[in-house]
Amino acid sequence: MADSTTPFAMSEKPKTQLPAETDIPRVSFDHSSSLEDGRSSDHGSVEPKSKGVIEMESLQGRLTPILLGVLYGTFMLLAYSLSLNQYTSSAFLNYGVSYSFGKHSLQATIGVVTAVFQAMSQPPIAKLADVFGRVPAYIGCVVLYVIGYIIVASSQSIVTYAVGNSIYILGITGLFLLQNIIISDISSLRNRYWWTLFPSIPGAINAFVSGDLVASLMSRGDKTKQWRWGFGIFIILTPALAFPIILTLWRATRPSREVRAEQKAAHAARIEGLSFPQRFARGCKDFFWQLDFIGLFLFVVGFGLLFVTVTIANSKTAKWSDAHSIAQMVLGGVVIIAFVLWERFWAPHPLLPFALLKRKTVIGCVLIALWSPMGGRITAGYLFTFLQVAANQSVLSTQRITSFPTVAGTVSAILGAIVARQFRVLKPIIVAGFVIQVLGSGLMIRYRTSTNSQGELAVVQLIRGFANGLIPFPTQALIQAAAPHENLAAITAGWLVVYYLSGGIGSAIGGAMWTNIVPNKLDQYLGHNQTLVNLAFSNPFGFADKFPPGTPERAAIARAQDEAQRTIVIVGTCISAVALLTSIFLLDNLRLTDDQSLEESEIKGGEKKKRGDGAAVNTDAAGTNVH
Numbered sequence: 001m002a003d004s005t006t007p008f009a010m011s012e013k014p015k016t017q018l019p020a021e022t023d024i025p026r027v028s029f030d031h032s033s034s035l036e037d038g039r040s041s042d043h044g045s046v047e048p049k050s051k052g053v054i055e056m057e058s059l060q061g062r063l064t065p066i067l068l069g070v071l072y073g074t075f076m077l078l079a080y081s082l083s084l085n086q087y088t089s090s091a092f093l094n095y096g097v098s099y100s101f102g103k104h105s106l107q108a109t110i111g112v113v114t115a116v117f118q119a120m121s122q123p124p125i126a127k128l129a130d131v132f133g134r135v136p137a138y139i140g141c142v143v144l145y146v147i148g149y150i151i152v153a154s155s156q157s158i159v160t161y162a163v164g165n166s167i168y169i170l171g172i173t174g175l176f177l178l179q180n181i182i183i184s185d186i187s188s189l190r191n192r193y194w195w196t197l198f199p200s201i202p203g204a205i206n207a208f209v210s211g212d213l214v215a216s217l218m219s220r221g222d223k224t225k226q227w228r229w230g231f232g233i234f235i236i237l238t239p240a241l242a243f244p245i246i247l248t249l250w251r252a253t254r255p256s257r258e259v260r261a262e263q264k265a266a267h268a269a270r271i272e273g274l275s276f277p278q279r280f281a282r283g284c285k286d287f288f289w290q291l292d293f294i295g296l297f298l299f300v301v302g303f304g305l306l307f308v309t310v311t312i313a314n315s316k317t318a319k320w321s322d323a324h325s326i327a328q329m330v331l332g333g334v335v336i337i338a339f340v341l342w343e344r345f346w347a348p349h350p351l352l353p354f355a356l357l358k359r360k361t362v363i364g365c366v367l368i369a370l371w372s373p374m375g376g377r378i379t380a381g382y383l384f385t386f387l388q389v390a391a392n393q394s395v396l397s398t399q400r401i402t403s404f405p406t407v408a409g410t411v412s413a414i415l416g417a418i419v420a421r422q423f424r425v426l427k428p429i430i431v432a433g434f435v436i437q438v439l440g441s442g443l444m445i446r447y448r449t450s451t452n453s454q455g456e457l458a459v460v461q462l463i464r465g466f467a468n469g470l471i472p473f474p475t476q477a478l479i480q481a482a483a484p485h486e487n488l489a490a491i492t493a494g495w496l497v498v499y500y501l502s503g504g505i506g507s508a509i510g511g512a513m514w515t516n517i518v519p520n521k522l523d524q525y526l527g528h529n530q531t532l533v534n535l536a537f538s539n540p541f542g543f544a545d546k547f548p549p550g551t552p553e554r555a556a557i558a559r560a561q562d563e564a565q566r567t568i569v570i571v572g573t574c575i576s577a578v579a580l581l582t583s584i585f586l587l588d589n590l591r592l593t594d595d596q597s598l599e600e601s602e603i604k605g606g607e608k609k610k611r612g613d614g615a616a617v618n619t620d621a622a623g624t625n626v627h
Contacts, residue, residue: 052130052137055253056185062252063186070248075179075199078241082172083203085234087210087403091395092230094384098541100224101158110162117169118500120300123351125174126181126493127291135250138178142242145171146235153231175242177496181489182249184480189592190424193477194417197410204410207403211396218395295351298339303501305332352494353487362491364586365479368430369498370505371579372437372471377506379441379464379572380405382514386565389540390450390558391457392549401458405465412469424592426474426481427583433470434580440464441573448565450558472499481590513568521560526553536560 093110129137148168155161180196187195217226271279309328343350356362380402387398416429440463447456476495483491522533536543536557547553 051133055133056182059253060186067252071252072198074245074248076202078175078238078245079179079199080202081234081237081241082175083200084206084210085172087206088214088230090384090402091214091399092227095218095223095227095541096161097158098539099227101161110165113162113166114169116304116501116504117166118173119497119504120303121170121173122177122493122496122500123299124291124296125177126489127351129178129181130489131290134178134182134253135246137174138242138246138249141171141174141178142239143171144168145175145238149231149235153228153235177493181492184488184492189477189481190421192480193420193426193473196477197413197417197473201410201414204407207400207407210403211399214399215396289348292347292349292351295339295343295347298335298342299351302332302335302339305329305335352497353483353490356483356487356491359482360586361482361588361590362479364582365475365482365495366498367582367586368471368475368579369495370502371575371582373499373503374506374509375441375572375575375579376468377503378510378575379444379569381507381510385540386561387457389544390561391452392450393454397454401461404458404461405468408462408465409469412466413473416470416474420474420592425589426478426592427587427589429470429474430478430587431580431583433467434576434583436470437464437467438573438576438580440467441569441576444569445566445573448569449562478587478590481592509571510568513571514564517564517567518560521563522557525556525559
């Protein structure tokens with residue numbers, strides 16, 4: 001296909017790459033065959049395609065410029081709203097846990113629980129979208145989002161808030177994941193970086209709009225109540241914007257009459273001669289294995305025990321030496337090992353494609369998903385508090401400074417997408433991103449203190465943010481390029497699992513340093529006045545309201561937070577340096593094509609699917625269009 005003069009032209013239709021017939025013999029699908037426990041029949045046919053896969057094939061066959069415009073336009077509108085939600089939620093969280101609950105130090109705990117829920121939800125949501133279809137999964141995510149935020153907005157305790165926030169996280173994570181999978185499925189490798197980024201571009205202006213929204217809401221009345229309206233707005237806005245997406249997907253992914261008849265006939269043949277109890281038992285059995293409930297249980301319990309325990313052990317009331325903490329961490333580690341073994345050797349339908357970890361680039365991308373968000377969450381965890389309390393920035397200034405990284409990241413991501421399309425490479429973009437990230441983190445050691453000017457505080461945020469736009473998007477595109485098409489959803493969900501869990505690790509590390517350094521320094525600089533120490537640590541915003549700049553008490557809290565921030569930034573810089581070395585030595589410089597997946601990845605993936613007759617299974621349908 002000739003290069004288009006307009007980058008990322010919507011009308012481009014690259015072909016789906018199919019391995020040569022001599023390399024991988026084709027095996028036709030037999031939807032009426034009887035399949036048990038996820039194994040193929042003796043004739044080499046594979047299990048029937050899931051409802052979600054059939055929907056995507058239907059969508060690919062109906063793609064037109066108009067349909068693409070509608071789909072991407074509706075995705076963009078919802079992504080903008082969710083972006084505004086994410087920009088403001090951290091600010092409202094700070095006010096809620098401080099003013100209403102007096103538990104500001106538990107912010108890190110909520111951050112870790114949030115990251116764990118984000119990670120845990122990725123594989124099951126991807127599975128549900130395959131088994132039940134994209135539209136039911138999308139509707140379910142919207143419902144979870146709304147229910148979660150209703151609980152958050154009406155919460156009267158930190159526990160209720162955390163429960164509602166966890167439910168909301170399941171919803172918003174699912175919305176982003178389903179958008180990601182759908183876009184990746186209909187885009188070529190050359191353009192995927194761009195199309196994955198495209199819906200989020202307008203959200204960059206929220207760096208400025210969000211500050212005005214937060215400042216306006218918080219200035220209208222009682223601060224213990226006003227933060228609730230910040231969540232209530234999106235209870236109405238998100239369902240309204242999600243409805244056009246659901247309607248568009250339903251109309252575009254509905255299988256043809258022939259396919260629906262084929263599905264109905266296959267189902268009738270499968271249950272022929274079975275009584276209702278037998279049909280029910282078989283349905284439950286199929287559902288159990290398709291969703292991999294054993295793997296899901298091990299995954300949730302293992303990582304939940306490990307990371308939540310880490311955060312609790314970081315608090316001032318708990319210690320790493322507590323018997324309960326040690327026992328829960330050991331048990332969590334054992335369960336995680338059991339999860340890996342189950343998924344690798346016994347799961348009929350594994351949640352995560354562990355077999356792909358034999359490839360160097362996949363390993364490198366997974367390690368980057370570990371290091372990059374970890375360093376970012378360490379340095380960003382208590383930045384909002386530091387800016388407003390120690391650096392004496394206004395609510396508007398604080399909101400904008402903390403939002404600058406996303407603005408800079410959007411600009412750099414657009415530039416990176418253009419480079420990726422024109423030069424068909426991703427590794428140099430990722431390496432450049434980490435070089436800039438190390439530079440930005442290093443500068444924070446000098447320019448993130450309470451004595452630095454507003455401009456200096458903002459510039460270092462912009463530098464690190466510019467780096468962030470060159471890392472996650474191309475890394476995700478690279479790991480998808482290194483995997484066969486049939487594993488796209490699983491490898492994407494698996495990569496995001498590591499990405500979000502890494503954020504939880506970063507929150508735990510940052511929270512550990514904050515909760516151990518700040519109270520000790522406050523005790524030292526406030527003359528061992530335990531009443532002032534407790535107030536300054538548990539409710540820093542209230543403390544700042546009580547003691548204006550220039551007072552000894554305000555100077556003491558600024559000095560304590562300065563010293564904590566210095567340690568936090570140094571650790572974040574070291575982690576960024578490790579990530580830079582990973583990107584240099586563990587990533588292959590794969591050349592991007594106009595196909596949905598690389599031929600070499602399809603061949604390697606096909607070789608793993610060999611059956612008893614020696615034929616390999618090719619799951620891509622000829623003639624599929626991607627853009």
